[in-house]
Amino acid sequence: MNFPQREDVLDQAERMTDVLVRIHAELEEIARRIDHNQAMIAKSTWNVGAADEDYVKAMQDADLSAQRIAGVAGFLRALGDASKPDWRINTAGATSTLKLTELIRAIGTTDALIAAKPEDDAGNVDLF
Template identity: 50%
Template sequence: MQSAQNVAYAAEFHEPLALVISRVEEELGDIARLIDYNQSVIARLTWEAGGSDPSYVKAMQDADLISQKLAGIAEFLRNVADAVPPDFHVETHRATGNLRLAELMHKIGAKGREMDYKAAFDAGDFELF
């Protein structure tokens, strides 16, 4: 498989590196908040039944740790993005090509495909599961 830097795409896919890092940072922060929210809902609904089970407690603690780690990585990326020179650019088309979730692909990279994604979403072309 070719690495992203060996493939040239149209200029529309070349973006400031700091902007791409910021989008990844934002997505990681959103995921951390979602884990926190889901963990609180799950704990509220199931604590009485599972609170005395060490495996349950460990799983809840692990979810909290995962959320904290994601938030920490997001903050690290924020600091990296702030330090990247504005003239550093990256090609995002191929870098996002192997992502399995279209929504994630369009949130963090390949800005040139943003309109295609919005059109598909507006048309109802997405899956609920």
């Protein structure tokens, strides 16, 4: 088995602060989308669902999820701010675990050639 040499891995390494900035931005976007979607759903369904305890709990859970994701994003940003600029990491292995092409583009290795992956592999959207 041929393992990459240490020099090869270091050549592909990027600044940790750059990686954390990308992850921070993606998590902030996810939190924003959850907030927006929750508001749109509530606008359309609140009159009917407000009396249903499970509905209210689900809406509160969506709000909490957005807040938690935004909190993790802020935490990662603070780690990036505290990181030394010479800290480097090769993210190629981690990037290869991602299934969504847009996520690969958002947080993956910046210099990687991105081949579109079949989005069906990531799961289906369930509409009910």
